[in-house]
Amino acid sequence: MQDAVLESMPAAYAYPLLIKHLLHTPLSQTPDQEIVYRGDERMTYRTLGERVARLAGGLAKLGAQHGSTVAVMDWDSHRYLEAYFAIPMMGAVLQTVNVRLSPAEIAYTINHADAQILLVHRDFLPVIEAIRGELESVHTFVLIDDMDAEACAHTIPFADEYESMLAASEPAYDFPDFDENTRATTFYTTGTTGLPKGVYFSHRQLVLHTITGMAALASPVSGQRFHRGDVYMPITPMFHVHAWGMPYIATVLGVKQVYPGRYVPERLVKLVRDEGVTFSHCVGTILHMLLNCSEAKTVDLSRWKVIIGGGALPQGLARAALDRGIDIFAGYGMSETCPLLSLAQLQPGSETLDPDEQLRLRCKTGLPLPLVDLRIVNEDMQNVAHDGRASGEVVVRAPWLTQGYVKNPEASAQLWEGGYLHTQDIASIDAKSYLQITDRIKDVIKSGGEWVSSLEIESLISQHPGVAEVAVIGIKDDKWGERPVALVVRKPECAVPVSEDDIRQHVLAFSETGRISKYAVPQIVKIVDQLDKTSVGKLNKKRLREQFAARAQEESAS
Template structure:
């Protein structure tokens, strides 16, 4: 077969898909729109463009070149947004450092990424002071000084301070064109086993993810949308998968953006109220924390749309959010997928549905967004039936999936075995194409010869009014192979004390109705004060299994 290759005009511009091109629209359409930091600092998109240029010039003066890696340790801020653009736009690589890792893990990720320049917020000076002698590639430190944050005594040899660096640099910078497949970002997964793995994305991948996710979020008839009239505030750390890539979407749309700094519940609620925030995204634990924050009781949340990701959306939390008027729905993806793969948006033909059905649909994993080739396969990579019952592993292809793990060919080969990215998530698909994750491969429970979904049991337990949070794990059982164990955090302020027997009876009622197998009823329920989480707020079930055993 002979391809009909294009013969472009010599003077035609090929327009590579580079992050710098995402700035064209907001600077043309919304130059005076606000970007707010902690309710204390306000700048415009026009100023953002100038600060991006100043940062790029300042980093060049410090020796950053095409291909250099610049690492950032900061809270969610306008500065981080500037780094999202300036560093990759000049051809360097942005490493977003997970500040919630242990100091030794932070040092490992910086060394593994080969970062040459490290930008450090005042609050993280103690961490960098402790690891500075272990940093093998960093040759230049830049201090991000924050008013109100007290610097500790340190011996870090800073070359400059962030705002001083920008002030001395020109407000324009000639950002070059280069290959759109150039690596733009690197960050590290926070797995529960082994060292963190480096995930990386190119300019082309980030631009395609931005355009496609923006289209998917804008597509519903009403509700569960992100549009130019919204006010955006991330509640997912900016070090984690580019805050799900949504700051790039918000910037293209030219919407008002609000960055909260360090996550303090009272401040977050205040910003939602005072800045009239209408669109956010977070893990379920963050929303649970905010809904139970005393300051949130009298705040009108009726205009707030929230995507829940990083884990299943429990029915109990969804119902509590809907009761407050929050337009809540699930988003699915993972670090390796940039991350968006699917959204649980209601279909136009949903019509008038009762509350229970609406909760169920909002809590499902949803429909794949455009360009995502998503399959459910068995161990032989054969597709399973789309009947809502047959289950298998989710494997995917999309233009924005990481092409491997940095400097880790063995893990990369496992990730992409058979030409599809393996998510390690077990799921089913119904006849309408709606996806439902039932568990992680490593978390699924096999009891009495049946597969038991820990996520399904968690969702059922979460509906008990006395339950604040719940995690279900499998423990070995001589007779049944494994049995589910429920670890439950009781809701505060109850008039009656929640008991372990209350939880068992609650789940047993669903079993008696035939909704779940009898093997899914936990024989052991343990009331606990808190549940172990990973650095990005997900349930750390590996750690919970270790603690329980």
């Protein structure tokens, strides 16, 4: 049987799903809305449209064309927002360079992406100066120069400076139509093993992610929402998964946007206060840092909604945020998924639940977004029960998932084995369809024949009033197979510092009530000054395990 394919009139416009179409609504409906950089520079959406055109014109003069890759190294700025649009709208590919990688890794990603043009902020010139001889494909450099950036000696032959390039270009550019499946962006994952892997997304994928994310965030009755009246500020680097796709959503809605530049806690809090920021997203470690900076002590945060992603939302952190009036909830996704897969928004009727149950729901991994086909499966790809107890790997399908890794067919085949994208996350789903990630496959702990969720133990320990941060890792044990170890950073302001035995007794109390297994109680607790994290602020458990093993070996030898 043949499909009944729709017939089109010759003059009908097919309307490909291209990033340029995301600008229609804000430019026509909210052209005078503000976009703010660090509280110092302000422009309107009308100006944004002109600067997007000027950036495209300037890059075209430098040789950028359909299929070219243009790399960007900048802080979170209005310039990055312009690059989010201008470069893909030309038919070129935007590479967002992770500036927190090592110089060798930065060189590797730029070369691997075949970037020909590099836009680089003055702050990162020492890195580029050091690796310039290793850059194989870059033939043109453009300087990004904030007025207060520190000058440094370099030998990089810049073709132009960003603002000068825009000033010399026309405020209009003829952005063509092309296939919506054209690659729009490339960036590199920051795993704890091996070289970074490149993921890529098309115009169609980014547009569908924007529309669906916007619908999901606008759907709650009240709370945990993002709407036209909000003021948006990202606190997730714009080099990382398109800042979770939120700048595209914010632009379509035409809201006031605030870009903070380099992350300085006091500046971030000041921008929340002075610019009236009401919606942000970040990893838990960043919010913890903000809540504990001196500037935040007297600022009213009661209008602020914050999504926590990049790792579990510990109940201790969530409670601290709620106590400050922050409407906090978890989100879930990964670099390979563009990233949004689920959001922990409260369902209608949740307002009748007691505060502890509402807190628990906010910290869950959440409900899948529309169009997300999410399963938890066993090793044979069979579904496991949705009873809140049975666990399996999260596998997904959605219209915006990366179709593979750049120049890495073997890893791509593993990623999509069985026709679903494998997240490598272990989770359960309860009877109300809420997803709960319990661990990464590589981090899961098996002690005494039972699976122990490091994330659940971390959440319980985080509720102790003397704990600032915590990581739970597994170490080998001859008797039990593995044992959980808790690494704890104390809260500095506590009059009586928490002890290692305090933590053990705190977790033991949950075991005695049946909340967790006795095998989950860490027999080893170490008080540490800080916890190692990845370049995007996640706990680096591989590195923490290595450090603990090395420290244990040193202690046994002494």
